[in-house]
Amino acid sequence: MNLLLIVFGLGLVMLFTVLLVRTLRFSARTAPVPPTAAIAVDIDEAVRRLALALRFRTISQEDPVQFAGEVFQAFHAWLAEAFPGVHASLQKETVDGFGLLFTWPGSEAALRPVLLMAHQDVVPVSPETEPDWTHPPFAGEIAEGHVWGRGALDDKSSLMGILEAVEALLAAGFQPRRTLYLAFGQDEEIGGTQGAAKIAGLLRRRQVRLEYILDEGGFVAEGLIPGLAVPAALVGIAEKGYLTLELSVAGEGGHSSLPERQTTIGILSRALVRLEENPFPADLSFSRLFFARVASGMPFPKRLALANLWLFAPWIEKMLSRSPEMNAGIRTTIAPTQLSAGVKENVLPVRATAVVNFRVMPGEQTEGVIEGVRKIVDDYRVQIRARAVRSEPSPVSDVRAASYGMLERTIRQVATGEELLVAPYLVVGATDCRYYNDLCDNIYRFSFIRIGHEDLKRVHGTDERISVKGYAQLVRFYAQLLRNTQEL
Ligand SMILES: [Zn+2]
Numbered sequence: 001m002n003l004l005l006i007v008f009g010l011g012l013v014m015l016f017t018v019l020l021v022r023t024l025r026f027s028a029r030t031a032p033v034p035p036t037a038a039i040a041v042d043i044d045e046a047v048r049r050l051a052l053a054l055r056f057r058t059i060s061q062e063d064p065v066q067f068a069g070e071v072f073q074a075f076h077a078w079l080a081e082a083f084p085g086v087h088a089s090l091q092k093e094t095v096d097g098f099g100l101l102f103t104w105p106g107s108e109a110a111l112r113p114v115l116l117m118a119h120q121d122v123v124p125v126s127p128e129t130e131p132d133w134t135h136p137p138f139a140g141e142i143a144e145g146h147v148w149g150r151g152a153l154d155d156k157s158s159l160m161g162i163l164e165a166v167e168a169l170l171a172a173g174f175q176p177r178r179t180l181y182l183a184f185g186q187d188e189e190i191g192g193t194q195g196a197a198k199i200a201g202l203l204r205r206r207q208v209r210l211e212y213i214l215d216e217g218g219f220v221a222e223g224l225i226p227g228l229a230v231p232a233a234l235v236g237i238a239e240k241g242y243l244t245l246e247l248s249v250a251g252e253g254g255h256s257s258l259p260e261r262q263t264t265i266g267i268l269s270r271a272l273v274r275l276e277e278n279p280f281p282a283d284l285s286f287s288r289l290f291f292a293r294v295a296s297g298m299p300f301p302k303r304l305a306l307a308n309l310w311l312f313a314p315w316i317e318k319m320l321s322r323s324p325e326m327n328a329g330i331r332t333t334i335a336p337t338q339l340s341a342g343v344k345e346n347v348l349p350v351r352a353t354a355v356v357n358f359r360v361m362p363g364e365q366t367e368g369v370i371e372g373v374r375k376i377v378d379d380y381r382v383q384i385r386a387r388a389v390r391s392e393p394s395p396v397s398d399v400r401a402a403s404y405g406m407l408e409r410t411i412r413q414v415a416t417g418e419e420l421l422v423a424p425y426l427v428v429g430a431t432d433c434r435y436y437n438d439l440c441d442n443i444y445r446f447s448f449i450r451i452g453h454e455d456l457k458r459v460h461g462t463d464e465r466i467s468v469k470g471y472a473q474l475v476r477f478y479a480q481l482l483r484n485t486q487e488l
Helices: 003-026 043-053 069-082 084-089 127-132 156-171 196-205 264-277 285-297 300-307 309-322 324-328 366-377 402-414 432-436 468-485
Strands: 091-095 099-104 114-119 141-143 146-148 180-185 212-215 232-239 241-250 333-341 351-360 382-386 421-427 443-445 465-467
Touching: 003 300, 043 069, 043 141, 043 146, 043 156, 043 468, 069 084, 084 156, 091 196, 099 196, 114 156, 114 432, 146 468, 156 180, 156 468, 180 196, 196 432, 212 402, 212 432, 232 285, 232 402, 241 264, 241 366, 264 333, 264 351, 264 366, 264 382, 285 300, 285 309, 285 421, 300 309, 309 324, 351 366, 366 382, 402 421, 402 443, 402 468, 432 443, 465 468
Parallel strands: 114 180, 114 212, 212 443, 232 421
Antiparallel strands: 091 099, 099 180, 141 146, 146 465, 232 443, 241 351, 241 382, 333 351
């Protein structure tokens, strides 16, 4: 045999060995956690209270005139009746009228406090969809094993679940070592500037440094990740930034029988096409972290490719770019959302404007994105203006932190007896906890709520609901988290 062939053959064998070893190491399963005794919660009563909470129309409207302050105040008064222990033992502050901050002083003042977050407000139900609800959105009905209503998933279940857990722990004589804060803003759905931002401001003035924060943003995904047969708890360790740009082109106008060679609409359209054809570069760092944790539940070929990104990165990037969900996790996205020009079919518009929304990848900055857009558009006739509402991407919480390990263990304890993977991921939307970036290094976005394909459209949509069993797990999750925090 030819020596060259032998060398080539040996090389191939070595390559396969490396690929295989990396794959096996990459997808090692985590050891199961021993079950723990659950804290006593009367789940029927808890479910009844959640249903009642959903009856308060704590709706966030874009138009501030429509803000119904009295509904929020009624909700606060009802919470005081529903959770007498919390209100007797924790210090309650109302921040700027409607934000709620509870403080449960820890026994060891030297330890950094922790903060659990949720929001009181819900999105409105558009009147034309109201008849489509199986149970009315603000009736708080319990039926077919579910609690139905706006806020059942986003986010009153978390708010109520946290309070149920604290109430149960108080009843059991629990005393936290670390001070515990509970912060419930009233306007998350319209930006959080009056709620979370002001509560964070208050803690900042008091020079509070937090050990960890838990807010909404992640969930237990069931059947949502291609190739993954088991549920995966997605823990948000960072969130993307937010930027909106207005692109506009001004022209002479005039009669449409005498158009110039390039019209305002034509110039603007070309700019938009260029943007779509030149996506921002991919960053696989979150995917790498994520897939390392879920690979054990994936078929072998996928596992092999994911474990060997040094070789397969271009292919993986192409594959991820194809799905909108995956693509949003690897790059700054570009979404033209509004377009306006022209008043009459035979008049050339003097101005054409497009609104483009960007979700900015951690590690980048909104200024850099604006610069990038200028370069891609590369046309002096297109004016680019940033809108005032924008936020920078969050820092990335370290998955090697003790609090991350504790959170992961808690999730797996609550899911005892079931195969469930826990994985860090990038939250592509914005949550209230972005106002706390400078108060805490370890910010996690996760609620123990199971979301399948069918549930995705219920969030902010019709027939929002949570299963009674699922809610029981959510309450147990918060209670277990606070107990495990004792060892932190
Ligand atoms: Zn929410």
